[in-house]
Amino acid sequence: MTARLEAAPTAPMLEADLQRLIICSSSPEKCLRRVKERCLAHVFGWVGVHFRPAKTRKGWRVPVEGSLGKGWPDLVLLHPGHKRLILAELKRLGHVPTREQLQILELFGGVPGVTTVVWTPFELDSGEIMRELQRSVSR
Ligand SMILES: [Zn+2]
Numbered sequence: 225m226t227a228r229l230e231a232a233p234t235a236p237m238l239e240a241d242l243q244r245l246i247i248c249s250s251s252p253e254k255c256l257r258r259v260k261e262r263c264l265a266h267v268f269g270w271v272g273v274h275f276r277p278a279k280t281r282k283g284w285r286v287p288v289e290g291s292l293g294k295g296w297p298d299l300v301l302l303h304p305g306h307k308r309l310i311l312a313e314l315k316r317l318g319h320v321p322t323r324e325q326l327q328i329l330e331l332f333g334g335v336p337g338v339t340t341v342v343w344t345p346f347e348l349d350s351g352e353i354m355r356e357l358q359r360s361v362s363r
Pocket of ligand 1: 248249250251252255256262263264265267
């Protein structure tokens with residue numbers, strides 16, 4: 225008798241899942257001590273920040289002020305050694321950035337040393353996210 229392998233039904237990856245695979249909430253030192261489940265950013269020497277929404281009376285909001293606040297990207301990653309910055313908008317499959325999000329990415333896209341990206345689970349599966357984080361020379 226042989227066991228039949230079937231693809232287990234999996235839920236579609238959410239933005240939060242994608243974000244945690246790219247950068248975890250631990251310090252780089254703690255992350256790299258883990259044998260499994262190291263995040264990609266820490267493995268390749270990046271540090272970063274992600275602002276989580278907080279629940280308010282009006283629903284979930286990210287408390288920011290300033291003209292760049294609306295549409296601010298999900299992730300800001302800095303590689304201190306290579307003096308590179310990545311601003312990443314994360315989306316689940318089938319979702320696209322808002323007009324405000326695209327405007328922010330376009331604005332920062334012209335700044336030397338800054339790379340702006342829209343990443344979905346597709347870019348994770350295709351290896352594009354890993355390739356971007358591995359690039360050692362600023363563009
Ligand atoms: Zn990590």
